[in-house]
Amino acid sequence: MRFGGGSGIEARNLMILEDQLRLHAQAAKKCELYAASFAAPALRSCASQLAKHHRECFLGLLSYLDAHR
Template structure:
């Protein structure tokens, strides 16, 4: 059963998605610029974490649209 989201909830969800997207892109950028393998790996893990959060929010939005 899909329920429509209220406008305020959509605004909050949009803000969260924008934040996760930006954090993912920043971490991906850092991963591409670091020369140290440990830092590169850590930044890649952080990017993946933010990507997963973004994907979960996106799927939630689609299931309630």
């Protein structure tokens, strides 16, 4: 079964993408929480960069899904 018509995403692949979206969202949130809790600027910066990376991955996957509706 496909999502979004003839050239859409198969159901199994859609489930994988949904899992990845959820995991990237969780990772971004955790990194944001850690960044807020660190006192050391270097650790805060590192955690913020990781949060940004996970947000970008999330948005990239979301764009991919939107393009294949």
